[in-house]
Amino acid sequence: MFFNVGAGHHHGPPTVTRAFVLGVIINSAFVVMEAAAGLFLGSIALLTDAGHNLADVGSLLVGLVAARLAEKRSSSVYTYGLGKSTVLAALINATFLLVSTGAIGYAAIVRLTSPVPIAGEKVALVAFVGIIINGASALLFFKDRHHDLNVRAAYLHLLADAGISLGVVVAGFVVYLTGWMWFDPAVGILVGVAILYGAFSLMRDALRLSLDGVPPALELSTVRDYLLSVDRVCDVHDLHVWAMSTTETALTAHLVTDDTASLSFEEINEELFHRFHISHATLQVEPVGGADCRQRC
16 A cells, blocks of 8 residues: 655745856856956966856856756656756766866966965955855855755855955965965965865765765664654665755655554654655555565565
8 A cells, every 4th residue: 555645846936046046147257357367466376266166156057957957847757857957966066176176276286386476465355355256145045045955055155165265365465475475376275175075075965866875964764763653653664765856855665554544644744844854755554464575675
């Protein structure tokens, strides 16, 4: 006996789409300005930050497209809809981050061995603008950061960028005050390491979700313990939890019970959603002492 107790789809509000669009426009303009300033001033730290901001633009663009695709209804081909495109977007963004940061990191190492003069105060000024741009972009996602994990990731990423720009400001002033030309590429390397840490983390989580792993915020044992705690449920097996998108989680499970009629599937559904944010649940009910289930784990 099967029961589908899905809570339905939860798509982002129009304000989220506008935030992505504005974020792309603002950050694209700044990337062009910062890259031009980095080339003109010969600053690897600025170029590193520009490369990271370019990755942010790509991330916002891909995230915007994926969010729009996730709103498409299910079809006879894509019966779950296109929500999984948000996971593919994360994979693309992580790969882009790794490649761009690696290239600029190599340039920073070369410059570290052969430092060249830069205008430290001008580098600091351009990076200071970056703090304002990234901070303002992060504010676009402030309102919805608790309701959408994708929005929260964008918010935290842009907020971190503002902190990285602050590091470039410090490097510019140190070069201006001390004349230590090596300090600028050294900051570029440190910024690159910080970005790589985030990129590897993003890649790990994206691969986990793309392979239908349990979302990082959930513990399968905790979900199992809840289902076992439901009155009249004697056993749980063939339990699967996976991400349908970066904001929607699904579950299937077999529940063994000695009294099917007494189970409140509406209550189970509500608890799964409120406790674990699982919005799509399909449960198969089996009687105690019934034929052994071939999917029993």
